[in-house]
Every structure is written in structure tokens, then in C-alpha cells.
Amino acid sequence: ILNVEQSPQSLHVQEGDSTNFTCSFPSSNFYALHWYRWETAKSPEALFVMTLNGDEKKKGRISATLNTKEGYSYLYIKGSQPEDSATYLCALNSGGYQKVTFGTGTKLQVIP
Amino acid sequence: DTGVSQDPRHKITKRGQNVTFRCDPISEHNRLYWYRQTLGQGPEFLTYFQNEAQLEKSRLLSDRFSAERPKGSFSTLEIQRTEQGDSAMYLCASSSGTPEAFFGQGTRLTVV
Numbered sequence: 001i002l003n004v005e006q007s008p009q010s011l012h013v014q015e016g017d018s019t020n021f022t023c024s025f026p027s028s029n030f031y032a033l034h035w036y037r038w039e040t041a042k043s044p045e046a047l048f049v050m051t052l053n054g055d056e057k058k059k060g061r062i063s064a065t066l067n068t069k070e071g072y073s074y075l076y077i078k079g080s081q082p083e084d085s086a087t088y089l090c091a092l093n094s095g096g097y098q099k100v101t102f103g104t105g106t107k108l109q110v111i112p
Numbered sequence: 113d114t115g116v117s118q119d120p121r122h123k124i125t126k127r128g129q130n131v132t133f134r135c136d137p138i139s140e141h142n143r144l145y146w147y148r149q150t151l152g153q154g155p156e157f158l159t160y161f162q163n164e165a166q167l168e169k170s171r172l173l174s175d176r177f178s179a180e181r182p183k184g185s186f187s188t189l190e191i192q193r194t195e196q197g198d199s200a201m202y203l204c205a206s207s208s209g210t211p212e213a214f215f216g217q218g219t220r221l222t223v224v
Contacts, residue, residue: 004154032211043116043215044155044203051211089154093211099145099168100213102154 004092006103013080014111020076021106023090027071032093034100035064035075039086047075047088080110116216118204124222125194132190133219137206144187145213146179147203148172155203161187194223 005024013019025033032051036044048057053068061078077084087105094101117136125131137144142163147155158177160168163184173179176194181187191198201220205213 006154034211034213036215041217043217046212046214049211091154099157099160101157102147104152104154 004090004101004103006090006106008106009104010107010109012109012111015080015082017080018076018078019080019108020074021088021108023073023075023103025071025073025090025092026094027068029094030068030092033066033073034091034093035073036089036091037086038089038105044089077108080108082110082112084108085110116204116206116214118202118216118219120219121217122220122222124224127196127223128193130190130192131194131221132188133202135187135189135204135216137185137187137204138214139185141206141208141214142184143207143213144181145205145207146187146189147205149201149203149218150199158189191221194221196223199223
């Protein structure tokens with residue numbers, strides 16, 4: 001059973017603050033690492049898919065980095081806004097395209 | 113096509129009853145996944161289809177669970193003789209073979 005861990009479990013930040021979360025995963029049999037944002041009552045929304053060690057992806061104020069050798073990925077949010085409040089999930093694909101193992105998520109609350 | 117749709121969104125059932133959920137994937141996607149999320153956990157893989165073939169099934173799925181995708185389009189997930197431990201969010205996702213998967217909004221099952 002793969003162990004994908006995310007930290008912190010939850011956090012509260014003030015509007016305008018920057019923040020980051022960690023996703024740790026086994027570095028063996030790595031294929032792809034996904035980040036999703038899951039807002040209440042909505043579908044999980046894909047943010048990034050990263051496949052190469054050293055990958056950095058950016059979408060607006062959100063960016064992510066990947067280190068497959070040591071088995072971690074960071075998600076950064078610059079200048080947090082209330083609409084960033086959501087649960088952020090990372091997911092590891094280690095067996096080709098077939099199945100994905102999710103972490104437990106980091107629940108972010110941005111306080112206006 | 114507006115994305116992956118799941119029906120119903122919510123289901124309350126008495127223990128011992130059977131329930132069936134439906135997932136309509138994005139039309140050109142040949143891969144379909146079912147996940148389950150219980151409180152405080154990340155989504156857990158249940159099963160995976162490529163076209164109409166069920167290629168992988170998690171050990172989490174007991175004999176009371178069955179999934180089908182008869183024509184390679186929509187899929188159904190049936191739970192027989194529901195138990196309180198089956199209460200969860202059941203998520204469906206589809207993909208076209210790239211690592212990125214698109215999720216539906218889920219079916220929240222409550223067994224009373």
C-alpha cells in the first residue's frame with residue numbers, strides 16, 4: 001500500500017499571506033504527481049500534473065515543485081485570497097495510467 | 113459535454129437496502145475510475161475501467177460491491193445490503209489516457 005502524506009492537515013491564513021503545503025510519497029516506481037483543489041460541493045479540480053524531477057508548474061498565484069528523488073512536492077500560494085479556501089489534494093500515480101493514490105489533503109481557510 | 117456527471121448527488125438509505133449510483137464520463141474518455149472518500153480521508157481507489165473492461169478492482173471492494181460499464185460509456189456502482197460503514201462520498205473520474213483525470217461532483221451516501 002502506497003503512503004502519500006500531506007502536511008499540514010489544515011491551516012488558516014490571513015488574506016494576502018503566502019503559504020505552502022507538502023506532499024510526501026515513496027520515490028520508487030514514480031510515474032506522475034497530481035495536485036487537485038477541492039472546494040465544498042464541487043468536483044475536485046485538477047491544478048497540476050508533474051512527471052519530471054525538478055518540474056515546476058505555475059497557474060496564476062499557485063505554483064508547484066517536484067522532487068522525485070527524495071519523494072516530495074510543494075504547493076505554493078502567493079497572496080492568498082478567500083476564494084483559495086479549499087482542500088488541496090495531492091495524488092501519486094506509480095503504476096502507469098491505471099490508478100492514483102491520494103493523500104488526505106490540506107484544508108486551507110483564508111481569512112478576509 | 114460539461115464534464116463528468118454523477119447521479120444521484122445524495123442518497124439516504126436504510127441499512128440492508130441496495131443502492132445504485134451512475135456515472136457519465138466525458139464522452140471521449142475511455143478510462144473511468146471510482147473512488148470513495150470517508151470523513152477525514154483522501155479518496156480511496158475502488159475500481160478502474162478501460163472501455164467496458166474492468167481492469168482493476170481494489171481489495172476495499174467487498175463482494176457486496178459491483179461496478180459495470182456495459183457499453184464503455186456510463187458506469188454504475190451497486191452496493192448490496194448496505195452497512196453503515198458504506199456511508200461515504202463516491203467519486204467518479206474519467207480520463208483519455210493522459211495522467212490527468214476529471215472528477216464528477218460525487219454521490220454522498222448516508223446509510224441509516
